[in-house]
Amino acid sequence: MTTLFNMTVFILQNQHDQFLDKSLQWVSNCGAKQLFKNSHRDIALNQLMELNAKDIQLRAKLVTCPLDAKGNPVLPVQQPAA
Numbered sequence: 504m505t506t507l508f509n510m511t512v513f514i515l516q517n518q519h520d521q522f523l524d525k526s527l528q529w530v531s532n533c534g535a536k537q538l539f540k541n542s543h544r545d546i547a548l549n550q551l552m553e554l555n556a557k558d559i560q561l562r563a564k565l566v567t568c569p570l571d572a573k574g575n576p577v578l579p580v581q582q583p584a585a
Contacts, residue, residue, distance in 0.1 A: 510570045512540040513547035514578075515554070518562035522578070523554070535575040540568075 516522055521529040523539040530537075541547045547565055555561050568576035 510542065511567050512542050512570060512576050513544055513565050514538050514540050514568055514576055515547065515551055515563050516566050523550075523563075527554075535571075535578055536573075538576060540576050 514522055517529055519529070519531075521531050522533060524530045524533050524537050525539050527539065539550065541550070544565065551563055551565060554563060566579060568578060571577050
């Protein structure tokens with residue numbers, strides 16, 4: 504699989520292994536095309552801070568993902584819990 508000019512984007516993932524989509528909802532099953540993504544770390548981090556301000560129980564993190572040939576993030580492979 505080739506990546507688009509070796510570019511990366513930042514996406515947000517919560518403690519339940521859900522990803523933030525473009526409508527700012529946490530989703531488990533969503534295409535990479537519908538995810539919130541930003542190529543600027545500071546903008547993605549600001550979004551994370553805004554979400555944390557609204558929900559103090561939230562435990563989310565920035566995830567760095569490479570882009571595929573279509574410009575969509577390649578999601579990290581989830582390891583099953585042992």
